[in-house]
Amino acid sequence: MRDAFVRALMERAAADPRLVLITGDLGFGVLRPFQEKFTAQYINAGIAEQAMTGMAAGLAMTGRTVLTYSIGNFPTFRCLEQIRNDCAYHELNVKIVCVGGGFVYGPLGMSHHATEDISVLRALPGVTVFTPGDPSEVEAVVPVMLDTPGTCYLRLGRGGEPRVHTSRITDWKAPEALTLMEGQDVAILSAGGILTQAVGAGEELLRCGIHAQVMSFPCLKPLDVKTVSELGRRFRHVVTVEENTVVGGFGSAVAEVLAEEGSGCRLHRIGMQDEYSTIVGTQQYLRACYGMHAQGICDRIIKWLEE
Numbered sequence: 001m002r003d004a005f006v007r008a009l010m011e012r013a014a015a016d017p018r019l020v021l022i023t024g025d026l027g028f029g030v031l032r033p034f035q036e037k038f039t040a041q042y043i044n045a046g047i048a049e050q051a052m053t054g055m056a057a058g059l060a061m062t063g064r065t066v067l068t069y070s071i072g073n074f075p076t077f078r079c080l081e082q083i084r085n086d087c088a089y090h091e092l093n094v095k096i097v098c099v100g101g102g103f104v105y106g107p108l109g110m111s112h113h114a115t116e117d118i119s120v121l122r123a124l125p126g127v128t129v130f131t132p133g134d135p136s137e138v139e140a141v142v143p144v145m146l147d148t149p150g151t152c153y154l155r156l157g158r159g160g161e162p163r164v165h166t167s168r169i170t171d172w173k174a175p176e177a178l179t180l181m182e183g184q185d186v187a188i189l190s191a192g193g194i195l196t197q198a199v200g201a202g203e204e205l206l207r208c209g210i211h212a213q214v215m216s217f218p219c220l221k222p223l224d225v226k227t228v229s230e231l232g233r234r235f236r237h238v239v240t241v242e243e244n245t246v247v248g249g250f251g252s253a254v255a256e257v258l259a260e261e262g263s264g265c266r267l268h269r270i271g272m273q274d275e276y277s278t279i280v281g282t283q284q285y286l287r288a289c290y291g292m293h294a295q296g297i298c299d300r301i302i303k304w305l306e307e
Contacts, residue, residue: 001193002030002099003159004135007035008142009067013038020059024049024070027099030159031069037292047080050052054147057086065093071100072114072227073237075122076153087151088126096121101131101192102243102284103156103277103286113286114155115272118191119248122142122221128152128174131250133195136165137218140172157193164195164216175219183211186301187235189228191217191250194243197287200294201241205301212301223253232263237304239268241297243287246271268304270297 010033013019022043023031035042045052049070068075075096076083087094095132098117105112122129128148132138138156145152164180172178180195181202190198195216202214213231217224231238238258240251251269258267270292279289287293291300 001132001135001137001161002027002159004036004138005057005097005142005154005156006030008139008193010037012143012146013041013207017041018064018066020064020066022052022056022066022068024052024068024074024147026070026074049074050082053079053082053094054086057082057090057092060087060092060094061090062099064094067095067097069097069099069292072098072105072112073117076114076117080120083151084124088124092149093133093149095145095154097154097156099156100158100195104158106281106283106286109280110276110278112231113277115243115277116157116245118220118242118244118250119252122253126150127221128219130174130218131192131220132156132188132218133192133216134161134164136163136169137178140169141218144172144174155192160166161193162173162196163201171195172218175217175222175224177224178216178218179213180216181212181214183213184241185211186237186305187215187231188241188297188301189217189231189240189250189254190241191220192243194287194292195242195292197292197297198241199298201301202299204294208298208302210302217250220250220253223257225257228254228257229261229263230267232258232261234264235265237266237268239297239301241292241303242271243292244271245274247274266304268300270300
């Protein structure tokens with residue numbers, strides 16, 4: 001995902017000299033092509049995320065579009081007050097980029113598990129939240145994000161994620177949800193890099209004779225309310241999947257829509273419960289531990305359909 005992000009960003013930087021990328025002393029390997037080609041549009045703020053965000057706000061006040069870039073919780077929780085007070089409140093064009101959402105940095109422990117960021121950033125007024133599910137979605141989302149007025153949050157995976165979409169996504173407009181699989185038995189709604197597991201669960205369900213509608217939501221705020229409402233009316237069971245806490249996250253956003261619509265469907269939220277992970281390990285290992293891997297999602301859906 002991060003490579004797709006840099007490619008998309010470089011295309012825009014070539015056409016817009018007022019675009020600036022600030023890194024918090026991280027990402028040198030993947031950012032090197034940008035740094036070498038757009039030296040005047042690249043700043044290393046050092047390991048000082050609060051200062052980085054304040055710097056971004058100041059540059060944005062001069063008419064620039066500024067991106068802050070770091071891993072996991074560093075560009076969000078370490079500088080939440082600056083995001084809220086300096087950027088969002090003033091409706092500045094600052095785009096916060098988190099590389100390593102969810103359990104990407106699982107072996108480094110709870111301090112590097114980004115499992116509450118969607119909930120927190122979604123709660124800030126005026127902040128648009130993008131959660132692309134694979135490199136193809138990143139390529140579609142980045143230009144839209146850069147054209148979106150105000151403060152935005154972009155949550156990425158790391159590197160090496162497979163392309164889930166079989167063809168290039170063209171003419172995507174926020175907050176449109178994207179269909180990966182068609183079905184009529186259950187709806188699986190995914191936000192972010194966990195998309196691979198949602199699609200894997202859909203494929204496993206198909207082998208069991210269950211046809212799942214699998215949807216990706218590259219934009220979480222604002223949410224594609226129209227699609228969520230339609231799914232709530234079509235399906236008896238709607239399942240949300242996120243590599244984030246279920247408290248205030250993607251599942252909560254879907255629940256709000258379905259409750260206000262009064263659709264009557266059953267909503268099941270898959271994600272971290274109200275807890276911190278005390279386990280360390282690879283991303284896929286942690287997904288399995290918390291029932292967020294493809295087989296775990298599949299097993300839980302079969303159980304719910306049998307109830």
